[in-house]
Amino acid sequence: MADRTRIIRFIIKPVVFLAGLGPAVYLTWAALTGHLSANPLSDVTNETGVWTLRFLVITLTITPLRRLMGWNDLIRFRRMMGLYAFFYGTLHFTTYVVLDRFAGLVDFPNGIVSWTTVRNLLKSIGGDIYQRPFITIGFSALVLMVPLAVTSTAGMIRRLGGRRWQALHRLVYVSGIGGVLHYWWLVKADVRRPLTYAAIVAVLLGFRVVYKRVASAVRQMAGGRLKPSAPGKMPPELKVED
């Protein structure tokens, strides 16, 4: 194994992994020690949501950076970033279920620990997803990430085959757009932050469209000397070494 690969695998990757946990650790610490605002429950919900978007953006940035800058080692971090987006999305949904829906039940006719509570909670979550467009889209964006998280292992890539795997994982684009809309539709008046995320996601997705066109034009100009990789063959960036 080359030195470069070992440094990435044994030093940089663990460091990045720990850094990704940072926001969750910091939030927990801040919530427990009174370092959040007077409404800490709302802070926790908001922050986990924003971190989901941030990790989605980081995930979507990796391919453009590789294409533009030739930093191909970044591919080794893409799965981790995607899984962190899913991790924070799950935390965000959990805080919403507990701090917003459960705490908002108000009535516990048969006590807090009871089937009635479970039933009312499910009804309350379902009603919210059904009635409120910003919840509908946020929930969908998260649900779409589930198959991506499940098929993120090397074994699953092999089983699905690179092409099919890649096609499936394009769903992350939908999650990215959904996440941004979820944020946008929630805000009361000041849309500057959601707008920033929308612009970034638009650039990152737009890059892919433009890049594809340019690449195929270049291929045509080269008169077929540059052939696209044969169908069924795993594209080089999907080779996983661990």
Added chain:
Amino acid sequence: MLIKRPADIRSSEITDQKLYVNRRQFIQAAGAIAGAATAVGVLTKGAAVLHAVQPAAHGAKLPNVKKGSPYSNTNGEVMNTWEQITTYNNYYEFGTDKDQPAELSRNFKTTPWTVSVEGECAKPGKYSVDDILKGETIEERIYRMRCVEAWSMVVPWAGIPLGNFIKRCGPTSKANFIKMYTLVNPKEMPGQRSDVLDWPYVEALRMDEAMHPLTLLAVGLYGEAMPNQDGAPIRLIVPWKYGFKGVKSIVKIEFVEKQPVNTWQRMAPREYGFYANVNPEVNHPRWSQASERRIGEFFMRKTLMFNGYAEQVASLYTGLDLKKNY
């Protein structure tokens, strides 16, 4: 046959060879810098909420505040602390984050202060805060404060009934509404440097709402002068309406004949009506108003009709369809 000679290319138009050779690196570097700058900007935005902001310094004690008002009935609910009331604010003139008013209103100057009284009244003119308080007894009023965002607090305000001041202004028979304006001063109010809202902030009441004894011109809380982040030096409190009706840092009071359009109402007419009465049965189009989180509590509470002041104010709205007039 005419052979055209191609135009000369001026030497200034020829790209320097060095630049041409390095064009890829140049584009890449520019792209990387722009990308990194944007990323840093977004990744650090919003982190503000995570450093607990300092509460307001305690202000001057107000003289002879009369306690025990019969209008202070909050049903034994616990008051929120000075720290909560002065660190968690919606005051877009100082920024749209909850901690920004505390952070960014420190240098806001509230003396001298004049309130300009205009429109359909016998005694228009400039009034200082002292003029307004002259001859009045400042009362403590412990009220629930229900934000339209489904959180609430219990606050011990100090102030005078707005009705007392209105009587002194002598409104004419054409004065059907009272319209109040917040100061515009982007130098001291950094939130006004962007047009998130249509400045100045304006809210209006029907005359009978304004004359109701619950309606307060507040000049303080916890018996002390009003902290800047809570609307110093003088603000409106209408406890049966959503918090945004309470115009802060009032500089103008205008008596008008026709029903005005308020700031939030103009911004999103489907979401905010003229009245903005607290009503658990009329949901905000994007969230439920049936319950609320009292700041400091885990479990939410049921939101009460007219924020619990139905007994005193419901009669103001008999015959009015509250679902349409939200």
